[in-house]
Amino acid sequence: MAEEKIETSLKKETSLKKEKKPKSRAFYYIDGILIRLLLIVVLIALLWNWDGFWKTDIKILKQAQETYFPIKYEAEHLKTTVINENLKMIQQMKNRALKYQQETEEALKAVEAAKEEVIAVNNKAAALLRYYDTSRRIIEKLKRKFSPDELDVALKCNSVECEEIVKSSSKAAPETYSFK
Numbered sequence: 001m002a003e004e005k006i007e008t009s010l011k012k013e014t015s016l017k018k019e020k021k022p023k024s025r026a027f028y029y030i031d032g033i034l035i036r037l038l039l040i041v042v043l044i045a046l047l048w049n050w051d052g053f054w055k056t057d058i059k060i061l062k063q064a065q066e067t068y069f070p071i072k073y074e075a076e077h078l079k080t081t082v083i084n085e086n087l088k089m090i091q092q093m094k095n096r097a098l099k100y101q102q103e104t105e106e107a108l109k110a111v112e113a114a115k116e117e118v119i120a121v122n123n124k125a126a127a128l129l130r131y132y133d134t135s136r137r138i139i140e141k142l143k144r145k146f147s148p149d150e151l152d153v154a155l156k157c158n159s160v161e162c163e164e165i166v167k168s169s170s171k172a173a174p175e176t177y178s179f180k
Contacts, residue, residue, distance in 0.1 A: 048072075054076035135165060
């Protein structure tokens with residue numbers, strides 16, 4: 001019984017092998033042609049989209065491109081002119097940006113210088129106001145200590161500001177004083 005099963009299984013295998021027809025040479029020939037055509041199509045597609053192919057210096061290839069593909073050839077060369085123009089514009093924009101940056105830095109330096117000048121003027125003004133306040137206090141003490149005639153003799157003023165301070169005029173108020 002086991003032998004019969006083995007024999008029947010062997011018969012089935014051999015019959016299956018006999019049913020499969022081997023591929024003919026024509027199929028292999030057509031298959032090879034199709035694969036080659038596919039590779040050629042892929043190669044042409046790669047060359048068609050490759051920019052370096054259209055910007056070649058090889059005379060024969062360049063003439064073939066101009067003769068057989070004039071529209072594509074012109075389009076690719078227009079791309080290069082547009083790219084060159086864009087590069088020029090980008091360079092101009094960079095130069096402008098650098099110029100504006102330098103102008104901004106110079107303006108910031110000028111602002112810093114002006115700020116330092118204002119600080120110096122404020123320090124000078126604060127010192128003058130302290131001197132003014134001190135002189136007013138001294139004069140007030142002298143007014144209490146001396147009579148007006150003795151005060152005139154003790155204080156000899158040579159300027160208008162001094163006399164205004166001695167007389168306690170509103171013109172001599174620190175709020176109205178202007179620094180020059």
